[in-house]
Amino acid sequence: MVLADAGTAPVWSWDLLADFQAMWSYPFMVNAFRAGAVVALVSALVGWFVVLRRQTFAAHTVSTVAFPGAAGSVLLGVSAVYGYFALCVAAALVIAALRGSGDHEESALTGTVQAFLLAFGFLFVALYKGLLEGPQTILFGTFLGITSTQVTVLAGVGIGVLAVLALIGRPLLFASIDPQVAAGRGVPVRVLSVLFLVLLGAATAEASQITGTLLVFALMVIPAATAQTITARPGLSLALAVLLAFAATWLGLTAAYYSPYPLGFFVTSFAFAGYVIARGVHALHTLRGRTATPLPAKEVAA
Template structure:
């Protein structure tokens, strides 16, 4: 195995051998398995988050994941339990406050964010067993993902996707036109609460890969990119899953061959895809205007 100057493995000219070597380590196999689950769940949940304009809620829940994980470690239990407990609790609080549409609720949620973020740093300072301080929790890592964690992520991810499959159609209706949906008897309020709880569970999953600060990017950027590329719901949702999957697996590969945080690579790759999508849309708009200009001129001069 070649080593770079930083001590991390280095690419060789035999890319197939490099990939085989990377996947020969059980911790990397677990990382790719967990990454696949997280990517799919984050993309599907994030697609509804972007459609419903609940990015503030997604940001709040991702911030809350940090003190949840740090507090769990301080109590001597796995960070996984802290992720899920506080993320789901925060989602329920947001549902009660209606933070996305109420000014007072938004202000209160922002205040709680600041307090919990400071509490997370206090917990990491008190827990001296976390050798890298808050970096691992904040920016993610692929090290230490166990088979038990992969199993837990898979079970939770399957439950989240199953719930979305049940409420997906009415949730889509309520997201596009909530007034009409409510008029036709769709339980808009209950669907809003349910979607926020699923957001909390998905955030708790993704935080273990990307870190609590950057989970927001994996949750939102692939979905936003897909919705820029196409307005067709089914195709857009499939594209979001594909983009999140690609960003996660490419990020894991890049992180393995470098000493830098995993979350940075996942976010950078996803953001690059978003910029390309915006560039493609702008180019099509420019070409479309040029194509219609002669016809418009002929119509005026006729």
């Protein structure tokens, strides 16, 4: 069977058992599904708080600077993993330091840093003399080349992120819903904000290795936004976000294996389809609720 990235995509036979057995006969595909599971879990949980706290611009900035970090690592001849984590966490710390200024000034400073580092990323790509697949992989993601060592690193980082998130989850939820009241009751809102941004940096670095740096929102924001559209109950919403992230990741991996197109495109498309369906159902229920609302007594009498 010839792989998609080698020029010809494997053929989908509609014998599901045989197709999945053939796909999972390759160690790199097993590693890809393992890595995808870790990334989906971490991204969904961290992304749920990103959406709740309305920090999607911060998430976008961190995902953008993952590109120069990974490109610089490729240029230096080391694993892109180190660049992903180093610059994503560094960018999160910079954003945390800038959060003391006003909203307008903070956005302007964050956007300036983002543009500056993005320019360096394109410089690194221009200086890169290897195969063009390297920068393309950084930007759009791939399932090829995911090793057992990389899965272990992702799992270790994921466990650390989830452990910290579990410790700060309840006060972080309180501070996210009503930061002023939380601060008045002694919740360390500022410390929680910095810790969460560091977790965001680590989670973004993980997700970038599956979706690519340009499509991190596919796992970081879309499943969480979809889940919060469906239900406002935190526990159920978190579980639903994880389920949606798993579905988008594993369906994306399967589709990418059986086609010549980028993994990030499929992950994003499946996640976005879920969001569109959720918004459509929500709008339909809202419309039905308005239609079913009884008229006031005065209007009925008239």
